[in-house]
Every structure is written in structure tokens, then in C-alpha cells.
Amino acid sequence: MASSSMFSGFYFLWTSPYGPTMFDNHLVTQLCFAMFVLLDLGFAVDTVLSADEIVESRRDRKSEDYAGRYWVDALGYVLPVIWGLPFILPTAYFDAVLYDREWFFHQCQYIDQMKGVPGMNSSLCYLQVILSLAASYGALFVTLRDKKLISKNQELAGISVFSVPAMIYTTFVTAEFISYLR
Numbered sequence: 001m002a003s004s005s006m007f008s009g010f011y012f013l014w015t016s017p018y019g020p021t022m023f024d025n026h027l028v029t030q031l032c033f034a035m036f037v038l039l040d041l042g043f044a045v046d047t048v049l050s051a052d053e054i055v056e057s058r059r060d061r062k063s064e065d066y067a068g069r070y071w072v073d074a075l076g077y078v079l080p081v082i083w084g085l086p087f088i089l090p091t092a093y094f095d096a097v098l099y100d101r102e103w104f105f106h107q108c109q110y111i112d113q114m115k116g117v118p119g120m121n122s123s124l125c126y127l128q129v130i131l132s133l134a135a136s137y138g139a140l141f142v143t144l145r146d147k148k149l150i151s152k153n154q155e156l157a158g159i160s161v162f163s164v165p166a167m168i169y170t171t172f173v174t175a176e177f178i179s180y181l182r
Helices: 002-015 026-049 051-057 069-077 085-098 101-115 120-146 152-179
Strands: none
Touching: 002 026, 002 085, 002 120, 026 051, 026 085, 051 069, 069 152, 085 101, 085 152, 101 120, 101 152, 120 152
């Protein structure tokens, strides 16, 4: 969750026209993307490989689990960690391999002109804030349950309340950006 939140912070600065000019250097951009993609990829693979252990460790020992609970728990604990990867990989490929930051800003202007409404760059910046908040609140709900301040159902509901809208918004903004690629 921390690496996901850090990637969102980096990408917020990278997509912001007010971000540090060091990101105009294509080598710096490539190094940052490589570092975050490798971190996120490593943690996502580890999460998938450890799914059984994660679900078992988060199991509510006081109540009797029903047969289908494994899949509910896997969706609640594993999916929020791995769903962003299919979005991070193409983003890194476009922004750090094929093109650069200058292309990104021109592409956002092009999309705004084609739509007749400004805001593509802002949508991508704010998306990063939402993604970072979703990761942070997910960690908060896990901590609250570990401290026995909330129940397992409240924990899963809290994680879902932030991760599902972030996933939907990510899908929408990414699809819109990709639909205007030229």
C-alpha cells in the first residue's frame, strides 16, 4: 500500500504542470517509473502468491466462516492491492518509454481541444490523490480491525468504499485518455 501511495504521489507531481522540472529530464522520468513499476509489480506478485496466507491471517476466528467466504475475503484483501497494475504498466510504457512529459502535456491539451472542455490533466492529477487516499484508508481500516476497534465486515466495507470508486474512476479516466491517443 505504501509503494502504491508513493507512486501516486510521484505521478501527481509528474502530471502536474507545477511539478518539479527535474521530471522534464527523460532519464529521471524513466528511472522513477522503473523504480515504482518494479516495486508495485513485486508487491502485486507477492500478494497474489500469498493470497491464501493473507486471507487466512485476516480470517475472523470468532465466527464460523461459510464456504464462499474465501472469495469474498480474497476480493477484499487482494484485489485492492493488485487491480492498479494493469493501469500502471501501460502508463509507464507511454510516459517513460514511448514518449516523455512534454508529449503528455501536449496530449492533455489535444484531448481538451477535442472534447471542448478543459480538465484532462486535472483529472489525472486528482486521480492520483484519490488513489493515494484509497491505499491509505485501506491501511487505516486494517489497523483499526487489528486494534479491535471495528469488525471484519466494517474493515472490508471501509476498504471497498475507497478502493472501488478509485478503480472505477481510474478505468474511466484511463479509457478517456487512451481513446484520444494519436
